[in-house]
Amino acid sequence: MNSWPPVPTEPPARHPDAPAPDTELPEHYAYCFGCGSEVEHGLHLRATAGDDLTVRSRFLVTETHQGAPGLAHGGLLACAFDEALGTAVGHLLRRPAVTGRLETDFVRPVPVGTVLHIDAHIDGVAGRKVYVSAEGRMNSVVGDIAVRARALFVLVELKHFIDHGRREDLRKVAEDPGLLGRSVDLNP
Numbered sequence: 001m002n003s004w005p006p007v008p009t010e011p012p013a014r015h016p017d018a019p020a021p022d023t024e025l026p027e028h029y030a031y032c033f034g035c036g037s038e039v040e041h042g043l044h045l046r047a048t049a050g051d052d053l054t055v056r057s058r059f060l061v062t063e064t065h066q067g068a069p070g071l072a073h074g075g076l077l078a079c080a081f082d083e084a085l086g087t088a089v090g091h092l093l094r095r096p097a098v099t100g101r102l103e104t105d106f107v108r109p110v111p112v113g114t115v116l117h118i119d120a121h122i123d124g125v126a127g128r129k130v131y132v133s134a135e136g137r138m139n140s141v142v143g144d145i146a147v148r149a150r151a152l153f154v155l156v157e158l159k160h161f162i163d164h165g166r167r168e169d170l171r172k173v174a175e176d177p178g179l180l181g182r183s184v185d186l187n188p
C-alpha cells in the first residue's frame with residue numbers, strides 16, 4: 001500500500017459546531033442518490049457522528065443494488081463510500097467539498113441483505129485538499145471488512161454548486177430549502 005495521506009498534511013480540526021458524537025445526521029439533499037429519501041432505489045445511507053474525526057454510516061444492500069445475482073454492484077459500493085466519506089468531511093469540517101479522487105479495494109463479495117457499517121475518518125488536510133478513508137464491515141461494526149476506500153476531497157466555495165448545478169434543480173431548492181439537510185443559502 002502506498003503511504004497515506006500521500007502528501008504532508010496538517011492534523012484536521014473538528015469544527016466547533018460539528019454535530020456531537022452519536023448525533024444522527026440528516027440526509028444532505030432529498031434527491032441525493034447516496035442518502036436522499038426521494039430517490040426510490042437510491043442507497044439511503046444513514047450516518048451518525050462519531051468521536052473526534054469520524055462518522056459511522058449504514059448501508060443496506062437491497063436487490064435493486066445487484067451486479068451479479070444476489071451480490072452488490074461494485075460501483076454502487078463505491079458510491080456508498082463516496083457518500084460516507086463526503087458526509088464526514090461536510091459535517092465534521094463544515095465546509096463544502098467535492099470528491100476529487102476515490103479509490104476502493106473490494107475485499108469480499110457483499111450479498112444482498114447485508115448491512116455495511118462504514119467507518120469514515122478524516123486523515124489529514126493540506127490546503128484545500130482533505131484526505132479521508134473508510135472501512136466497510138459486514139453486518140456489524142466488528143464484522144469482516146468487505147471494502148476499503150480512500151479519497152481526496154477538495155474544498156470549494158458554495159459558488160461551485162451554483163455555477164455548475166442545473167438551473168431547475170437549484171430553483172427547486174431555493175423554493176423549498178427543506179430539500180437540503182441543513183440550511184444553505186443558495187442565493188447569497
Ligand SMILES: CCCCCCCCCCCC(=O)SCCNC(=O)CCNC(=O)[C@H](O)C(C)(C)COP(=O)(O)OP(=O)(O)OC[C@H]1O[C@@H](n2cnc3c(N)ncnc32)[C@H](O)[C@@H]1OP(=O)(O)O
Pocket residue numbers: 028034082083084086087090091097098099100101127128129152154156182
Ligand atoms: C452538511 C453537508 C453534508 C454534505 C455531505 C456531502 C456528501 C456528498 C458525497 C458525494 C460527493 C460527490 O460525489 S462530489 C461530485 C463528484 N466530484 C466532482 O464533481 C468534482 C469535479 N471536479 C472539480 O469540480 C474540480 O476538478 C475540483 C473542484 C475537484 C478541483 O478544481 P479546482 O477548484 O480548479 O482546484 P485544483 O487547483 O484543480 O485542485 C486543488 C488541489 O487538489 C488537487 N487535485 C484535484 N483533483 C485531484 C485528483 N483527481 N487527484 C489528485 N489531486 C487532485 C490539485 O492538484 C490541487 O492541489 P494543490 O495544487 O493545491 O497541491
